[in-house]
Amino acid sequence: MIHLAQTGSTNDDAKRMAADGVAEGTIVWADRQTAGRGRRGRRWESPSGNLYCSLILHPDAPIGRVGQLGFAAALAIAETAVSLLPEGTSVACKWPNDVLINNRKTAGLLLESAARGDGATEWLVLGVGVNVASHPADADVEFPATSLAAQGARTDVETVLDLFLRHFWRWYKTWRDDGFPLVREAWLARAAGLGQPIRVRLESRTLDGTFGGLDEDGALLLHTAGSAALDPLRITAGDVFFPAETARVG
Numbered sequence: 647m648i649h650l651a652q653t654g655s656t657n658d659d660a661k662r663m664a665a666d667g668v669a670e671g672t673i674v675w676a677d678r679q680t681a682g683r684g685r686r687g688r689r690w691e692s693p694s695g696n697l698y699c700s701l702i703l704h705p706d707a708p709i710g711r712v713g714q715l716g717f718a719a720a721l722a723i724a725e726t727a728v729s730l731l732p733e734g735t736s737v738a739c740k741w742p743n744d745v746l747i748n749n750r751k752t753a754g755l756l757l758e759s760a761a762r763g764d765g766a767t768e769w770l771v772l773g774v775g776v777n778v779a780s781h782p783a784d785a786d787v788e789f790p791a792t793s794l795a796a797q798g799a800r801t802d803v804e805t806v807l808d809l810f811l812r813h814f815w816r817w818y819k820t821w822r823d824d825g826f827p828l829v830r831e832a833w834l835a836r837a838a839g840l841g842q843p844i845r846v847r848l849e850s851r852t853l854d855g856t857f858g859g860l861d862e863d864g865a866l867l868l869h870t871a872g873s874a875a876l877d878p879l880r881i882t883a884g885d886v887f888f889p890a891e892t893a894r895v896g
């Protein structure tokens with residue numbers, strides 16, 4: 647574990663170290679980031695009091711499979727949140743890798759990887775951001791956010807990191823030993839919006855349909871008016887909006 651008071655982005659540090667051949671299980675953790683990055687080129691505001699860390703992994707799997715570990719990490723964050731929040735609080739996983747508390751984003755993951763020439767994985771960096779003490783205002787983000795503290799958890803970053811790592815290593819072992827099915831099943835049991843209408847924003851267009859689940863690689867299955875019932879569209883990258891939010895991307 648490398649603990650820094652401040653850095654640009656723990657993912658950038660971890661990527662450099664991974665490329666230098668640092669061992670699996672090495673973790674870069676910073677109290678705050680000055681250039682925190684989110685998915686799809688977004689900024690990730692990173693004041694102190696929240697969790698910012700990046701895990702270096704060398705999974706023995708084809709590069710096309712390692713995105714599955716994002717679901718394992720989201721599950722581990724969801725389990726951490728459940729154990730810290732008042733009983734009965736709604737905690738859900740949102741495709742691809744967000745964790746929602748009471749329908750507000752509390753955590754996000756940024757997976758970055760490198761492949762060898764034969765398609766095997768050279769390294770995977772799993773960047774984890776969890777709003778522990780604070781969260782951005784609605785006016786500053788596309789997806790309404792919250793934090794563990796705002797939802798009634800009395801905790802701190804160290805506790806959240808410790809719990810997250812315990813849950814994550816268990817799911818990582820399950821994935822390594824048994825593959826994706828158990829991770830997929832557990833993620834689906836916590837999935838937000840399953841079987842419900844959603845809007846998916848892709849790079850160049852937006853699609854409306856029903857969230858039909860995950861395929862065996864973690865792609866989102868979307869039943870649209872144009873896709874046959876047994877042949878949903880497979881979405882591998884995009885942003886999901888639920889009905890209450892779709893006005894923003896209409």
Ligand code: BTN
Nearest residue numbers: 655657682683684685754773775
């Ligand atoms: C997202 O939901 O868009 C992903 C957010 C990922 C943020 C984490 S914080 C630690 C790591 N370092 C970064 O620069 N980003 C990830």
